[in-house]
Amino acid sequence: MTTYAKLVKNLEKKVKEANKEINVVKWLFYNSDFFCGYQNLNTEASLEDINKLEIMVNHYLYDNMPPQYILNKAFFFNYTFYVDDGCFIPRYETEQLVEETLYRIDDRFLNKNIDIADVCCGCGAIGITLKKEVLNSNVFMCDISNSAIEITKKNALNLNADVEVVQGDFIQPILQNSKQFDVIVCNPPYIKNSEKLESIVVDNEPNIALFGGIDGLDFYRIIFKNFDKIIKSHGFMAFEFGYDQRKLLEKLINESLPYKYEFLKDYNNLDRMLFIYKD
Numbered sequence: 001m002t003t004y005a006k007l008v009k010n011l012e013k014k015v016k017e018a019n020k021e022i023n024v025v026k027w028l029f030y031n032s033d034f035f036c037g038y039q040n041l042n043t044e045a046s047l048e049d050i051n052k053l054e055i056m057v058n059h060y061l062y063d064n065m066p067p068q069y070i071l072n073k074a075f076f077f078n079y080t081f082y083v084d085d086g087c088f089i090p091r092y093e094t095e096q097l098v099e100e101t102l103y104r105i106d107d108r109f110l111n112k113n114i115d116i117a118d119v120c121c122g123c124g125a126i127g128i129t130l131k132k133e134v135l136n137s138n139v140f141m142c143d144i145s146n147s148a149i150e151i152t153k154k155n156a157l158n159l160n161a162d163v164e165v166v167q168g169d170f171i172q173p174i175l176q177n178s179k180q181f182d183v184i185v186c187n188p189p190y191i192k193n194s195e196k197l198e199s200i201v202v203d204n205e206p207n208i209a210l211f212g213g214i215d216g217l218d219f220y221r222i223i224f225k226n227f228d229k230i231i232k233s234h235g236f237m238a239f240e241f242g243y244d245q246r247k248l249l250e251k252l253i254n255e256s257l258p259y260k261y262e263f264l265k266d267y268n269n270l271d272r273m274l275f276i277y278k279d
């Protein structure tokens with residue numbers, strides 16, 4: 001008899017032998033729609049469920065597919081987002097960016113009606129989460145990728161978030177309409193063009209979501225240049241960036257902006273977040 005527990009063990013063994021991440025087996029099973037509940041792990045697995053889990057694990061093993069694309073699910077801040085290979089998979093570090101942004105929204109704008117933008121929105125994780133968590137907010141989201149825009153719209157609908165979603169090149173949709181925001185959050189592509197990434201990332205996730213120029217900072221240069229045009233007084237911008245980019249970014253801010261800024265580390269103690277405050 002093959003129990004669910006045994007099925008998982010067998011598949012973990014297979015994944016370990018292939019030198020891949022064994023936790024993926026549990027992640028796929030526990031988050032699948034046929035998960036039997038922890039209390040039933042020692043009951044007999046149906047042939048159908050055995051088949052389904054084996055197929056999913058094979059996608060990970062032999063197609064090198066990220067588990068989130070296999071299940072079409074990414075968990076972010078207590079919400080479940082639909083994802084597929086048309087969008088970037090939201091990362092844990094970005095949840096922290098959202099959390100730190102929420103603290104600062106509370107500090108500056110508690111109970112006020114505010115305008116928020118999520119630039120380079122991907123599947124919509126940042127902007128939709130902010131819309132759900134900040135009661136009095138209007139949220140505008142944009143991305144250059146058609147598929148990301150469609151996925152964001154789908155997630156907004158699934159999660160019942162009333163947000164505006166627009167396709168366009170970086171901050172063009174904001175500049176063209178002379179929009180201004182109290183808060184802009186941006187997790188742009190920031191990997192250096194020359195950097196070698198794990199194959200599971202570079203072979204699956206849209207490359208347009210990853211690379212940000214020779215030093216990875218092309219998007220920050222553009223947005224810093226336009227900071228005054230697009231941020232309201234007393235507003236702020238929040239960014240994610242690469243763990244080794246703090247020095248370069250700091251130089252860039254000092255050269256281009258007269259405002260206070262703050263760098264924060266992520267839970268792995270790596271430089272990761274930047275906040276810039278307009279007065």
Ligand SMILES: C[S@@+](CC[C@H](N)C(=O)[O-])C[C@H]1O[C@@H](n2cnc3c(N)ncnc32)[C@H](O)[C@@H]1O
Binds near residue numbers: 094142145170190206
């Ligand atoms: C690192 S991903 C971040 C996605 C999402 N904000 C998140 O945190 O999960 C960067 C995003 O920037 C988008 N992007 C790349 N180039 C762009 C451009 N020129 N204008 C607007 N968006 C762009 C990509 O399509 C991708 O969705």
